[in-house]
Amino acid sequence: xxxxxxxxxxxxxAVHFEVRTALTPAGRCNCSLCRRKGALMTxxxxxxxLKILSGEDALTLYQFNTRTAKHYFCKxxxxxxxxxxxxxxxxxxxNIGCLEGVDPYALEAGVADGASLSVLEDA
Numbered sequence: 001x002x003x004x005x006x007x008x009x010x011x012x013x014a015v016h017f018e019v020r021t022a023l024t025p026a027g028r029c030n031c032s033l034c035r036r037k038g039a040l041m042t043x044x045x046x047x048x049x050l051k052i053l054s055g056e057d058a059l060t061l062y063q064f065n066t067r068t069a070k071h072y073f074c075k076x077x078x079x080x081x082x083x084x085x086x087x088x089x090x091x092x093x094x095n096i097g098c099l100e101g102v103d104p105y106a107l108e109a110g111v112a113d114g115a116s117l118s119v120l121e122d123a
Contacts, residue, residue: 004020005020006094007100016055024108025109026040026043028109029041039096042096050082050092058075059072060075069084070089
């Protein structure tokens with residue numbers, strides 16, 4: 001897995017960040033939230049590899065089910081740029097669609113079984 005540094009943002013530009021991560025293996029998740037947002041995510045990376053450059057005050061947090069994972073969204077445009085994972089809260093993933101110069105449709109992706117981690121039905 002080759003890591004690179006990428007610049008990223010939400011749709012409206014209120015949130016800008018930098019991340020050092022690999023792009024592959026890219027993944028999707030089948031939990032109820034991920035199925036609905038449809039984002040293609042980077043592989044897992046340590047929290048210190050993500051730096052919010054501007055707009056931290058524009059982020060809003062969404063949690064559900066066990067409230068372990070932390071999903072962040074821009075409160076202006078609604079785009080999901082990144083989340084702290086449930087399996088390991090020290091690890092994060094970024095929405096590849098938010099990265100500058102990266103075409104998420106050009107990447108192969110597997111699907112993680114996040115639905116099996118849910119405590120509540122369809123969560």
